[in-house]
Amino acid sequence: MGRVVVDVMPKPEILDPQGKAVAGALPRLGFAQFSSVRQGKRFELEVDGPVTDEVLAAARAAGEQVLSNPVIEDVVAVYEDTDAEVAAR
Amino acid sequence: MGRVVVDVMPKPEILDPQGKAVAGALPRLGFAQFSSVRQGKRFELEVDGPVTDEVLAAARAAGEQVLSNPVIEDVVAVYEDTDAEVAAR
Numbered sequence: 001m002g003r004v005v006v007d008v009m010p011k012p013e014i015l016d017p018q019g020k021a022v023a024g025a026l027p028r029l030g031f032a033q034f035s036s037v038r039q040g041k042r043f044e045l046e047v048d049g050p051v052t053d054e055v056l057a058a059a060r061a062a063g064e065q066v067l068s069n070p071v072i073e074d075v076v077a078v079y080e081d082t083d084a085e086v087a088a089r
Numbered sequence: 090m091g092r093v094v095v096d097v098m099p100k101p102e103i104l105d106p107q108g109k110a111v112a113g114a115l116p117r118l119g120f121a122q123f124s125s126v127r128q129g130k131r132f133e134l135e136v137d138g139p140v141t142d143e144v145l146a147a148a149r150a151a152g153e154q155v156l157s158n159p160v161i162e163d164v165v166a167v168y169e170d171t172d173a174e175v176a177a178r
Contacts, residue, residue, distance in 0.1 A: 004123075007131050022132070022156065031151045033144055034093075034134040042096050042131040043111070045123040055122055062120045067111065 002051035006063040007077040009040035014072045043067050044081060051080040091140035095152040096166040098129035103161045132156050133170060140169040 010016050016038050023037040045062070047055050056078055063075040099105050105127050112126040134151070136144050145167055152164040 009131065009133065019132075026151060026155060029151075029155055031147055031155065033136050033147050034151070035137050036135045038133045040131040040133070042098065042129045043108075044098065044127045044129070046125045047122050048124050058120055058122050062115060062118075062123070066115060066118055066120065 002047045002049065002055065003081040004045045004047065004051055004055060004059040005077065005079055005081045006043040006045060006059050006067055006075060007040065008043070008063060008068040008073050009038060009076045011072055011074055040073070040076070041067070056080070091136045091138065091144065092170040093134045093136065093140055093144060093148040094166065094168055094170045095132040095134060095148050095156055095164060096129065097132070097152060097157040097162050098127060098165045100161055100163055129162070129165070130156070145169070 010019075019036070019038040022039065023034065026032070026034055026037065043063070045059050049055075060075060060078045063078060064070060068075055099108075108125070108127040111128065112123065115121070115123055115126065132152070134148050138144075149164060149167045152167060153159060157164055
């Protein structure tokens with residue numbers, strides 16, 4: 001069983017009200033280190049077999065065609081989720 | 090200028106209707122490789138200086154206290170975003 005992560009973010013020029021709201025709240029809650037925040041989506045796609053190059057290419061295509069709106073969003077990362085936390089879940 | 094990514098996912102036992110809806114649509118759109126899909130959030134937090142261990146610790150704390158609902162969500166990854174796409178944006 002393999003897992004692929006597809007990360008989608010708003011295009012840089014697109015207004016991100018959620019990110020702005022979070023950025024505004026963080027200093028009040030004691031987190032003054034961060035100058036800005038942007039919020040996007042993280043998808044975890046599971047496959048029954050191993051994560052091959054074909055699976056990664058299909059995940060990127062699914063990201064671009066189904067999981068994001070290409071007018072306002074970019075697929076910024078597609079990678080196999082191999083970290084230990086996968087095993088723990 | 091540095092950037093930290095904080096990834097938040099629904100806890101495994103939490104129903105994920107959005108993920109189920111996407112998983113149902115993918116085969117109809119030609120993507121039959123994926124057995125399940127889960128959807129979470131990706132936050133990009135920018136800092137003016139370098140990403141130090143303290144910054145990463147603050148980002149994880151912000152993730153757990155502000156960016157996620159600990160009852161139904163887990164912070165699954167906190168890392169410095171160093172890939173080339175950062176430079177390109």
